[in-house]
Amino acid sequence: GENVEQHPSTLSVQEGDSAVIKCTYSDSASNYFPWYKQELGKRPQLIIDIRSNVGEKKDQRIAVTLNKTAKHFSLHITETQPEDSAVYFCAAIISGGYNKLIFGAGTRLAVHP
Amino acid sequence: EAQVTQNPRYLITVTGKKLTVTCSQNMNHEYMSWYRQDPGLGLRQIYYSMNVEVTDKGDVPEGYKVSRKEKRNFPLILESPSPNQTSLYFCASSLSGQGSSPLHFGNGTRLTVT
Numbered sequence: 001g002e003n004v005e006q007h008p009s010t011l012s013v014q015e016g017d018s019a020v021i022k023c024t025y026s027d028s029a030s031n032y033f034p035w036y037k038q039e040l041g042k043r044p045q046l047i048i049d050i051r052s053n054v055g056e057k058k059d060q061r062i063a064v065t066l067n068k069t070a071k072h073f074s075l076h077i078t079e080t081q082p083e084d085s086a087v088y089f090c091a092a093i094i095s096g097g098y099n100k101l102i103f104g105a106g107t108r109l110a111v112h113p
Numbered sequence: 114e115a116q117v118t119q120n121p122r123y124l125i126t127v128t129g130k131k132l133t134v135t136c137s138q139n140m141n142h143e144y145m146s147w148y149r150q151d152p153g154l155g156l157r158q159i160y161y162s163m164n165v166e167v168t169d170k171g172d173v174p175e176g177y178k179v180s181r182k183e184k185r186n187f188p189l190i191l192e193s194p195s196p197n198q199t200s201l202y203f204c205a206s207s208l209s210g211q212g213s214s215p216l217h218f219g220n221g222t223r224l225t226v227t
Binding site for chain 1: 154218
């Protein structure tokens, strides 16, 4: 079936460094790619999303890039801070009777002071 | 405050004892869904509802039931819980089921079945 693969599963960086999380998807008709952040013990929350008619989107220190040809998209966090430590989930729409969201397995990001 | 409310937050039960996890949203959202979160597996959809009285299976529906009698409520029912249903459960809602509407998650229910 359709799926979303996410790498790496864990990522450790020093404060101030950049972090990159990558996802690939299988449904070539996917046209919406959100990213959710889940802090420890809390609910996932949408932090940024991108649609297929755009190649890149930025919001302050976070950005998402999309390569539709290669069917992959990435989350970039610059100047990381300890409060960026969380689990990040990518997701992609799977087209069908209704537009279903499939999540990646998650990346645990640890930012060390 | 716009929110999705799940109850209870923590639940410990024994195999075979029926339980219900409640979910309510106050945003007049049409779409509601249940997910389970397990280490290394991400968020997997259990059931979803496009609107009142319209429900359908997600990726892992076995052992679960849902109902959508009112727009705001979407309870998850485990008729005969088993240890493999020990997990973290999230209810979520969005304005529509057309995918690109952002999902709003509840605070989660951590279920342990012994």
